[in-house]
Amino acid sequence: MKKRIMKILFTLGLLGMVLAACGSENSGDTSDGNGDTIDIGVNMELSGAVASYGQSDTEGIELAVEEINEDGGIDGKQIKVIKVDNKSDAAEATNAAIKLTSQDKVTAIIGAATSGNTVAQAQIANDTETVLLSPSGTSPNVTIKDDGTLNEFVFRTSYIDPFQGTVAANFAIDELGIKNAAILADNASDYAKGLGTAFKETFEAAGGTIVKEEAYVAKDTDFRSILTSIQSADPEFIFIPGYYEEVGIIVKQAREIGIDVPLMGADGWDSPTLVKLAGAEALNNTFITNHYSSEDPDETIQNFVTKYKEKYNGESPDAFNALGYDSVYLLADAIERAGSTDSTAIKDALAETKDIKLVSGVVTIDKDHNPIKSATILEYVDGNQVFKTKINP
Amino acid sequence: MEWLQQLFNGISLGSIYALIALGYTMVYGIIKLINFAHGEVFMIGSFTGFYAIAFWGLGFFPALILSMAVCAVFGVLIERVAYKRLRDSTRIAALITAIGVSLLIQYVVIYIRGAQPEAYPNVLPNRSFDVFGVQISSQSLLILVVSVVLMIVLQFIVHRTKIGKAMRAVSYDPDAAKLMGINVNNTISATFAIGSALAGAAGVIFGVYYTKIDPLMGVIPGLKAFIAAVLGGIGIIPGAVIGGFVLGIVETVVSALGFSLWRDAAAFIILILILIFRPSGIFGKNSKEKV
CATH class of the missing domain: 3.40.50.2300 (Response regulator)
Structure with missing residues (x-):
């Protein structure tokens, strides 16, 4: 009895394999451009x-x-x-x-x-x-x-990531007329470091000066002392490539200690959580680069x-x-x-x-x-x- | 003026460390246990305050008091469930239990609500004003005042009330205290309640001041507060306060000098140096036993 069942199963299995082979052959045909x-x-x-x-x-x-x-x-x-x-x-x-x-x-x-x-x-x-x-x-x-x-x-x-740094630098110089900028980057992420380096290169090549470069560690919550030392260098603009979890707090604390210059980041900021953490008011006069905007009037x-x-x-x-x-x-x-x-x-x-x-x-x-x-x-x-x-x- | 501003930043940070460190030091003072679950009590306090403000619409002070009450009960509960039965076992057993309790609380919270961070609602009006070129936000000033008031209240409880006297007696010699008719169990529970209430207050203050809270938020502040307690001399209440402020200011200065990535390292280097050169802390008397 057992043998019989095995036989049937075996036959069924074979049949299945043949069918499967046919199937893949078919799809192979279409992708060759003949279909x-x-x-x-x-x-x-x-x-x-x-x-x-x-x-x-x-x-x-x-x-x-x-x-x-x-x-x-x-x-x-x-x-x-x-x-x-x-x-x-x-x-x-x-x-x-x-x-x-x-x-x-x-x-x-x-x-x-x-x-x-x-x-x-x-x-x-x-x-x-x-x-x-x-x-x-x-x-x-x-x-x-x-x-x-x-x-x-x-x-x-x-x-690619670093491109956003280049764009941010061009925007700061051409549109905002900035001469002195500071950079505050997430030290642990390649994304943030890549953006920071690209920003610096472009900004300096265009005749701007980076007055202060600082780094922070992800998951940190107290940025006041870093921000105070950035503030003392008196930048007209701060580039903050990073992710929204830290950036939200950075923006809030920056405004609290009286930094009112434009702040800028990249697509890592793009999250509703950012607005919750920083507060709508603190986020005024901040900019981000992104791939596209649904509000762009372009046809x-x-x-x-x-x-x-x-x-x-x-x-x-x-x-x-x-x-x-x-x-x-x-x-x-x-x-x-x-x-x-x-x-x-x-x-x-x-x-x-x-x-x-x-x-x-x-x-x-x-x-x-x-x-x-x-x-x-x-x-x-x-x-x-x-x-x-x-x-x- | 930058230095004045940095000093103020450091004092604000230090006041939060000090509040948490008080709980560590009180519990250590009375049962010689480093309660590693203390950072989680701080986290629970922060979340209690968050839900009280965001969902029940309470103001800052009602939320602060509610959170302190919840944490006091929670702290006593931890003591009764986990530590009480280990009171006569080795200290290492209690220490390991404390670490276990700490992890348990973290992951139960993550299991219940997920690990995503939460943004603290803005409950306090936030206006910055200029004092001698230092930008002081009304928020951080109020927070500093609340912390200092809580520390003064604690000092009053410990030195001017009956329960405070009992706590000091148990800390000095539990057996003798028992013989004098002091209820040691209740006294220990009271210590946990007071220490946890302070951690709960620190949690709400932290949330308002730093905005972002999450289930693992207690780990680093908890460790820093532990360093602060050791720095001031663990078991000594004024030591925890001074240790907290010193640590806050040192961290801020390290950042201000441009070594922001070394900030956490600086805190732990302090811990190592203190343990090597003055294990009993700034205020501690040198006694060989304690090492």
Whole structure:
């Protein structure tokens, strides 16, 4: 009796394997460009610690794919999205990339939302010659390997971290007319140090003086003594790259001891918690750089905002939504110019991208596979982010 | 003027250390236990104040008093549940229990409400005014006054009341105190209650002054207050106050000199130096036994 059951199970198993093989063969056919769809893998943090980033990116991606397909697709071919959840985990991200490249044989992968999970896929992308495009991985080492060589098949839609420091310096000098600035950076994060260094270099190159450079440790709560010594150097402007948990307290304490000069940070400030910690009043006369603003009057942006609100119950799109959306258009443009779904052709076309108008700015891809584009400056007015201006690199 | 401002910053920081250090030193003085859960009592006090202000709409002073009351009960509860049965066991057993209690409270709070930080609501009007070129915010001034008043009240309780006398007696010699008819258990509970109430007050003051609170907020201030207590001579009440202020000012000066990243290190270097050269602290009498 037992033997019989085993036999049946074995037969069923074999049958299943045959069917599975057929299935993958089929999908293999379509991605070779013979079929009528272009398969794009989406490897995102749909659950886990940073799920909100991955979900936001994915919402933007889905909106863009829907639009392109309604307009007749790319060269008459519809885009088919294959979503995989990497659970905000680097090992899972690698597994997902293996699945997408070997089983689904996708033309390109969009993902992941964070730098670490993108780096985890870079090797697979290079080995299988599949284009990998990260919408929002901002760390420089996404496209550049540790030994300084380029990840041939890896690209990104967002600008890199240090760029925001450069933009902040240009904004301080050109728009605010600042000559003396101070920097207060989170000592423990590469993000903050990168921004601080870039700010300093640009600011000094443009003839400004850094009168004081101070650092703090994350999780600290008392910044009064550091701020007092910054105050005694009498800067006209303080650049504070860091994350909202500390920055909120820094801004509050700075205003308390009488520092009323403009304060500026980057996208690490962008959280409702910042307003709660610092208080709306203390945040007046502070600025941040960010990828985009939904209040920007630019036509492309307003179009995107309207469409997004239609699809997602009137919610206002954030920077991740915009970057996900832009990633699809960036890729679609490259596939169109490449004229085929051949990976190497797409890669070359993507690397040659020039002046394409996207929601998060006019993008040109540089030799390090990073986009050159403008950054948006937002000002806090009574606790609300207000669109201030756009700064070109 | 920068130095005057820095001095003021240091005194404000020091007053919070001093309030927490008082609890450490009182408990040590009476049962020779370093109550590492004291930082968590401080955290509970801070959250009690937060919920009282944010959800029940209480003002600063009602919230302060409520939080002190809750912490007093909480402190006694910790003593009755965890420490009382260990009173006759080795000191290391009690110390390890204290560390266990500390971790238990931290993670129960995280389990209940999550680890995300909370922003303290603005309950005190905050206006800065200029005194000899020093920017003093009304908030920090009030906080300083509240801390000093609490310390004076404590001094009064310890030296002018019956329970204070009992506390001093138990601290001096528990067996003799017992023979004289002093209820040692109640006295120890009272010590925990008073020390914890001060930590609760420090929690509310910390929240108002520094805005951000979270379930692990008690760890670093707790350790700093411990250093302050050792610096002043653990078990000696005025020592804890002076130790707190000295530590606050030293940390501020280190930051002001441009070594802001060395601030925490400076505090612990003080602890090491004190333990090597003067283990009984600034106010302590040198006795070999204590080492």
